[in-house]
Amino acid sequence: MSDLLFPLGALAAAVPDIAAARLSAIPPCTRLAFRGREAAIGPAGAAFGVDLPRTACRFTRSGTRLAAWLGPDEWLLLAEEADPAALFADLETALAGLPHALVDVSDRSLGIALEGPRAAYVLNQGCPLDLDTAAFPVGMSTRTVFAKAEIVLLREAPERFRLEVWRSFAPYVWGLLEEARRELA
Numbered sequence: 001m002s003d004l005l006f007p008l009g010a011l012a013a014a015v016p017d018i019a020a021a022r023l024s025a026i027p028p029c030t031r032l033a034f035r036g037r038e039a040a041i042g043p044a045g046a047a048f049g050v051d052l053p054r055t056a057c058r059f060t061r062s063g064t065r066l067a068a069w070l071g072p073d074e075w076l077l078l079a080e081e082a083d084p085a086a087l088f089a090d091l092e093t094a095l096a097g098l099p100h101a102l103v104d105v106s107d108r109s110l111g112i113a114l115e116g117p118r119a120a121y122v123l124n125q126g127c128p129l130d131l132d133t134a135a136f137p138v139g140m141s142t143r144t145v146f147a148k149a150e151i152v153l154l155r156e157a158p159e160r161f162r163l164e165v166w167r168s169f170a171p172y173v174w175g176l177l178e179e180a181r182r183e184l185a
Contacts, residue, residue: 007167008110011174020118020184023177026111026162030084032077032091036100047094048077048087059141059154068141068154076141076152076164078111109152110170114177115160118184123153123161125180126173133158149173 012025034044034052045052050062052075059068064080079087084106091102114122120131126147129136133155141154149169154162165173 008112008170008174011171011178015178016185018181018184019116021114021116021122021181022119023174023181024113024115025174026113027080029106029111030077030079030082030087031104031106031109031164032079032084032088033103033105034075034077034091034100035073035102036095036098037073040095040098040100043094043098044075044091044100047091048079050077057142058139060139066154068152070141070143070152078164108166109164110167112163112165112170112174112177113160114163115157117159119159119161122177122180122184126176127151127153129153131155131161146173147176 008025015023036044041052045067048065048067050060050065050067052067053060053069056069059066066078068076068078070076084104088102088104095102123131123146127144129144136155138155138157141152144151144153146163149165149172151173152164156162163173
């Protein structure tokens, strides 16, 4: 895949392995921004294949699909290996007649994974959140910042985080994460 389509490709190929905090690029996936009122939440989850979380700052997952709560009526839907057009059409069919907004944002963002026993430490070099597992447990997600870039941060496992970063900021965030990892080498 070209650097124009996947700007983290070259960076990920050259990243040194630091076991305390491994950095990797998440392959491209389908990303949909969904907003809907109460009546649309159930049908959207059924069509997507994942119940949309109703608890603030949480995500739910089923297989390769993930739904992250971003606000009282807003979710980020991530689907690996899904055809964006087909998924979008399935959701629109299920939501016909219900007030909602559904936008394909697949090309807007890229995913970065950071995992290892010092992953939270590395993230805290640019993220102001308390990332202790008691304050930010597995299954939590939120919009926040990493340095000067807005990100969506998800804790997928005790030592694994996923960052969703706007494409134009991805090399910047990657570089800062790499810099923060250097002291662990």
